[in-house]
Amino acid sequence: MTAPLQVYFIRHGETAWSLSGQHTGRTDLPLTPHGEAMARALAPALQGIAFSRVLTSPRLRARATCELAGLGILAQTDARLAEWDYGDYEGLRTAEIRQRHPAWDVWENGCPGGEMPAQASARADQLIATLAALTGHVALFSHGQFGRVLAARWIGLPVAQGQHFAVAPASIGMLGFDVDHPQRRVITLWNASAGGSLRAR
Template identity: 35%
Template sequence: MTQFFLIRHGETQWNRQGRLQGSQDSPLTETGLAQAHSLAQDLRQQRLDALYASPLLRARRTAEIINQYQRLPLLTHPGLSERNFGDLEGRRRDERPELWQAMTLRFQQNSVDVPGFEPADSLSRRAMTTLASLHQCHPDASVAVVTHGEWLRVVGNALAGHAPWSDATELQGNASVVMLNWPVQ
């Protein structure tokens, strides 16, 4: 059985500004760096066998800070990348209101009318396939995975038997951890 430590990256400048990130990036804020350092302290007594991060800067930087105590090869995996929000990426709610109105439907249906928007079922398949793949590489291991909010939400939905687009799973806080044993019983 693989024990996963599912971690959301620290706070970013765009989180603070209310901008939607998705597959785009912005650096961690001072708060985000402090969150990552605090999490690294919390995890330093934990024996981790592997450390993976999304290739996006905010997740990699959080993982690098965690790795100051773990001293493991830091591997990136494209399957850990955040959902693509298409034309809404980098925008605040007061920009492109017609797209934000379409975005509000994301918790009611699989796909929304925003160019480039990744459907929830596609993200869910990608996330669950990635976890299964990491389990195959690291059976009977403790694996930290630094990823993103929507990615974590669809995993929570899949494990709870909810539709991938459901908001039944709450958004995980920045630099927080959820434990998961895989395969799920």
């Protein structure tokens, strides 16, 4: 019998800009030493899971997290897992952006020179369509803002509802299906720290 799809969403570990609150899209920052330790701490939770596919954002911080978590040998890069493109707001903090545009909200206004909410939503929908054709355990190494987009779209919510899903560095989420309603997508686990095995979930 084919195993049903279970998606493990893993955000990369800490970077200098995740610490400082700067919007990090295309900038290819490495993990901090603490971020590397966070990534290694993911390994015990993920080891022993027979992943049918491991996909990672092309950004260094996601690829390094995947490698340090012990899944680098299985990984394939998928550009659709890249972080929201912040365009002209790359490297800025929200407070700095609001000095220019006081009412700015990425979920409503998007980023000039980068992605609009509808574009981020469409990218998540394309990824979900690909995932729907897979079976078994699939790991995704990606980013905080895009993870929020993906969670919202996985359960059919408008992209702006992603604002309600917190995603900490090196956290794990699980996207799957309701046992009693196999066509109904659910969030099985979200924003969990790497504190133990996920195999019993």
